[in-house]
Amino acid sequence: MNIIVCIKQVPNTTEVRINPETNTLIRDGVESVINPFDTYAIEEGVRLKEKFGGKVTVVSMGPPQAETALREAISLGCDEAILLTDRRFAGSDTWATSYTLSQAIRKINAFDVVICGKQASDGDTAQVGPGISTHLDIPQVTYVKKIERIDGNIAKVERLMEEGYEIIEIGFPCLLTVVKEINEPRLPSLRGKMKAKKAQIKKWNADDVACNIRGIGLDGSPTRVVKIFTPPARESGRILEGEIPEVCDRLVDYVKDEVI
Numbered sequence: 001m002n003i004i005v006c007i008k009q010v011p012n013t014t015e016v017r018i019n020p021e022t023n024t025l026i027r028d029g030v031e032s033v034i035n036p037f038d039t040y041a042i043e044e045g046v047r048l049k050e051k052f053g054g055k056v057t058v059v060s061m062g063p064p065q066a067e068t069a070l071r072e073a074i075s076l077g078c079d080e081a082i083l084l085t086d087r088r089f090a091g092s093d094t095w096a097t098s099y100t101l102s103q104a105i106r107k108i109n110a111f112d113v114v115i116c117g118k119q120a121s122d123g124d125t126a127q128v129g130p131g132i133s134t135h136l137d138i139p140q141v142t143y144v145k146k147i148e149r150i151d152g153n154i155a156k157v158e159r160l161m162e163e164g165y166e167i168i169e170i171g172f173p174c175l176l177t178v179v180k181e182i183n184e185p186r187l188p189s190l191r192g193k194m195k196a197k198k199a200q201i202k203k204w205n206a207d208d209v210a211c212n213i214r215g216i217g218l219d220g221s222p223t224r225v226v227k228i229f230t231p232p233a234r235e236s237g238r239i240l241e242g243e244i245p246e247v248c249d250r251l252v253d254y255v256k257d258e259v260i
Contacts, residue, residue, distance in 0.1 A: 001054035002111045003045040005078065006101055006132065007038040009062050009069040010122045034069045037117025039076075040178050043185040044147070045115050046077035052150065054112075055079040059104055061089060061097060067201050075188035075196035082108075086205040091218025094123070098131025100216055103209040105136060113155070114175040118143055129177040140175040141168050145182050
């Protein structure tokens, strides 16, 4: 089984700074880590390889320093790593990002399943995984909490819902986005760390993956961040005290006078 895992390197902080001129993240001086949801995708890919054989290829799009995230993925059991890095990718929205990743996957060619984390912690859109499947024209299942079984070219998975879950059968090749309920990510082994240190990370640019230049980067992104601002602080609320009937009457009066 040939498995491709797409990961993203994200800032390891909740205090994200924005460049006021470009409206993009300022990454300089900020520690970066593998997107937390992507660690579950890596673990699930490695478990599938251990059960069915094959290999796991991990792919990321980002600046040169994203190589550290790929080496960490290798230390966790992935076999090969590819970094898509090119100044022309800068400013890509989710559509341009998913297009670029799909072009890399087309170049890899032989794959059975693509696995992504359900969303990135810095953007929280959950759009890149579905976007990749759209560009590749392959079926997808999002929010996968369990892969029940794989028979031949068919996988039976459980999809997490707001209330309960769905059981879905999907054929290969396909794309899955996974949630944290699917597994417990492992820690890197000493052998894995040694392998990661020596690994050769492939680096591809836009030309290497035959990208349409009009479809990448800021100019190829159909959506843009026009303005970023901090919303004003909310005014403190009111606490109504007393017996329940009295509080209810006062609440109704307040809504009539202040809200309606």
